[in-house]
Amino acid sequence: MKVLIVNASDLKGGAARAAYRLHLALLSEGVDSHILAQSKAGSDFRVHSLQSKKQALFNKFRPVLDSIPTRMYESRSLFSSSWVPSSSFVNFINDFNPDIVHLHWINDGMIKIEDLAKIKAPIVWSLHDMWPFTGGCHYDDNCDAFKNKCGNCIILNSNKQKDLSRKVFNRKAKTYSKIKKLNIIGLSKWLEKCAKDSALFNDKKIHNLPNPINSAVFKPSNKLESRLLWGLPKEKKLILFGAVGATSDERKGFAELSKALRIIDKSNIEFVIFGASEPVNPPDLGCKTHYVGNLHDDISLVTLYSAVDVMIVPSIQENLSNAIMESMACGRPLVSFNIGGNSDLIEHKVNGYLAKPFDTSDLANGIKWVLENENYSLLCKNARLKIKTEFDEKIVGKNYVKLYKKILNTNE
Numbered sequence: 001m002k003v004l005i006v007n008a009s010d011l012k013g014g015a016a017r018a019a020y021r022l023h024l025a026l027l028s029e030g031v032d033s034h035i036l037a038q039s040k041a042g043s044d045f046r047v048h049s050l051q052s053k054k055q056a057l058f059n060k061f062r063p064v065l066d067s068i069p070t071r072m073y074e075s076r077s078l079f080s081s082s083w084v085p086s087s088s089f090v091n092f093i094n095d096f097n098p099d100i101v102h103l104h105w106i107n108d109g110m111i112k113i114e115d116l117a118k119i120k121a122p123i124v125w126s127l128h129d130m131w132p133f134t135g136g137c138h139y140d141d142n143c144d145a146f147k148n149k150c151g152n153c154i155i156l157n158s159n160k161q162k163d164l165s166r167k168v169f170n171r172k173a174k175t176y177s178k179i180k181k182l183n184i185i186g187l188s189k190w191l192e193k194c195a196k197d198s199a200l201f202n203d204k205k206i207h208n209l210p211n212p213i214n215s216a217v218f219k220p221s222n223k224l225e226s227r228l229l230w231g232l233p234k235e236k237k238l239i240l241f242g243a244v245g246a247t248s249d250e251r252k253g254f255a256e257l258s259k260a261l262r263i264i265d266k267s268n269i270e271f272v273i274f275g276a277s278e279p280v281n282p283p284d285l286g287c288k289t290h291y292v293g294n295l296h297d298d299i300s301l302v303t304l305y306s307a308v309d310v311m312i313v314p315s316i317q318e319n320l321s322n323a324i325m326e327s328m329a330c331g332r333p334l335v336s337f338n339i340g341g342n343s344d345l346i347e348h349k350v351n352g353y354l355a356k357p358f359d360t361s362d363l364a365n366g367i368k369w370v371l372e373n374e375n376y377s378l379l380c381k382n383a384r385l386k387i388k389t390e391f392d393e394k395i396v397g398k399n400y401v402k403l404y405k406k407i408l409n410t411n412e
Contacts (some may be wrong), residue, residue, distance in 0.1 A: 002032040002406060004098035004121075006089075008108045010037040010047045011296075014106035014322045015128040018187075018211040022102075022126075025212045025397030031404075036092060037204050038062065038110040048096075050088055062109030069164055070136075073156040077251065078138045079133060081168055084109040090118045100124055100404050107131060107138075122181035126209075127191045129319060132184070133172075133198035135165030139251055139317045146198045172202055173202055183407055185209050188320040188341025207403060210320055210344065212396035215388045217298050218329035220380070221306035230307050232290060233270060237371050240308040240332075242274035242295075242323060246311045253314030253337070256360050260314070261285050261363035269371075299320055305330035310370045314363060325391060328383040330353075333376075335366035345391075351382040 005023055009016040018053065019035065023046070026033035037057050040049040050059065062084050069081040089111055093101055103116075116123070118163040129138040135150030145165070152158060153165035176182065184206045186192025193206040195201045227234055241257060258358050261271070266287040278291035295301050305311065311327040311334050318340040325345060327334060334352035336342045337359075346352040353366030373379060389395075 001401075002096075002098070003034070003100045003102055003404065004093060005033065005035045005095055005102045005104060006093070006106055007035065007037055007104040008106060009111045010035055010044070010049075011037045011040065011041045012039065013105070016173070017322055018128065019104040019126075019216065021212050021381055021393065022397070022400065025393035028240075028393065029397045029401050031401060034088065034096070034098070036096075037154055038089070038108065042085070048092070049353070050092065056086060064109075066109030071158070073153075073164065075156050077141075077155055077249075079136045079153075079155055079164075080107040080138065081136055081164065082111065082113045084112055086111045086115045086360060087118075087251070090115045094118070094120050094264075097121070097249075099408060102126065104128060113175050117175050117178035117240060118178075122183070123179060123401070124183045124185060126187055126211075127319070128187065129195060130191070130262070133195055133200040135167075135169035135172075137165070139298045142317070146194070146200070148199060169200070174205075176200060181407065183207065183403070185403075187211055188344050190340045190344075191319055208402065209399055210214065211322070212393035213325050213329055213387060213391050215329050215384070215392045218302055218305075218326050219385075220331035220384065221303050223306055226303040226307035229303050230290075230292065232272065232307055236270045237268055237310075238270055238272055238308040239367065240272045240274070240304070240311040240327070241314075242272075242276075242311075251316050253316055253358075256316075256337075256358055256363065257314040257333045258283060258285060259311075259360040260363040261287070262368065262408070263361060264368055272304070274304060300303070301326055302330055305332050308332060309376075310320060310335060310367065312336070312363070312367065313342070315340070315342075316358065319346060325387060329381040329387040329391075331368050331384040333379040333383050335363065335370060337363065344407060345386065347382070347386065351379055351386050 005019050007019040023033045035047040037049050040047055040289045065084050098121050101121045101123050105128045131138045134146045135376045137155040143282050150169040151161040180211040184195050184201050186195050186208050201367050269287050271285050271289040274292045274295050277293045305327045311332055313324050313336040320341040324334050334346050337357045338354035348354040353369050355362040355366045
């Protein structure tokens with residue numbers, strides 16, 4: 001079986017990391033797995049990109065070109081029109097002749113919406129955010145307009161029904177109706193339900209399968225040695241927060257976390273942030289804060305997770321967080337709001353704490369509950385056990401292979 005995973009990048013970003021982990025899991029199951037990326041950073045020969053000088057130069061401008069329609073609006077978060085011609089990518093896909101084309105995050109101008117209907121092989125599409133079934137936003141800020149036809153888009157700050165979101169929505173509806181074999185994967189139960197409730201996907205085959213993780217790589221490391229490696233204090237309680245754009249992306253909940261930190265006693269606490277460099281005027285969190293910047297390799301992540309006592313993921317909307325999964329695999333309990341896909345991973349007061357959305361007092365309660373828990377070591381064991389038994393690549397990889405075989409053996 002030959003599978004072609006399609007993602008804007010092979011390594012950069014959460015979706016890329018998840019897609020590449022699936023690629024490795026499929027290889028371990030004997031699948032002939034390959035990746036097509038608009039931007040290639042790694043050296044894996046199974047990762048393909050269009051390498052001519054002309055194409056490589058054009059690919060660099062694709063994200064800029066794709067953002068042009070959005071500039072007519074005062075967009076408050078990421079919005080993709082996906083209008084840039086992509087025949088070169090689609091021609092590669094069809095010439096490669098895979099049994100399954102597995103789409104992941106195909107934005108940044110990688111694939112034009114209308115060109116999806118030109119792909120000949122059956123399509124599986126993993127939802128890393130809400131974009132595939134919205135009028136262009138990647139997270140809808142709970143407006144739920146995707147259940148109808150979009151328009152009056154709050155992300156675009158638009159008050160017009162026939163705005164860019166309605167136009168993109170209609171383009172998707174027309175294109176999806178032409179695709180014969182389209183299977184949708186909600187990586188979290190939340191996104192699975194959103195897809196089923198959406199006007200664009202409610203007649204499609206929708207499944208719930210998570211991202212895989214290699215729990216032999218993401219595993220607990222010695223806490224003291226990890227702290228020495230990162231130059232962190234030996235005796236303090238350490239709280240970790242991190243994501244791509246950790247402090248700048250409002251959806252990541254840094255403002256909510258800051259409010260929660262004001263409530264708790266921080267006399268024996270220090271704070272660690274990854275995914276962001278220290279700003280010129282750093283916020284006063286009431287305790288010493290360590291900014292470790294962007295991390296690009298698994299070993300750095302493993303040692304950082306192992307160095308801390310608890311990780312906080314206070315996102316306002318969240319799919320299936322890589323950071324939660326990675327931290328739990330390293331035996332660290334989590335605190336988050338009970339939203340999105342967080343409850344797929346975190347079991348309340350078993351391996352972490354699910355706070356009431358968006359109650360910063362309860363978020364503070366969760367932090368205190370974990371740090372002061374008499375059975376803290378059991379929380380750590382339960383966190384790792386959850387990942388090993390439900391999300392390890394050996395388990396998840398087999399489930400993807402089963403789905404591919406089912407699609408190839410039926411008319412789905």
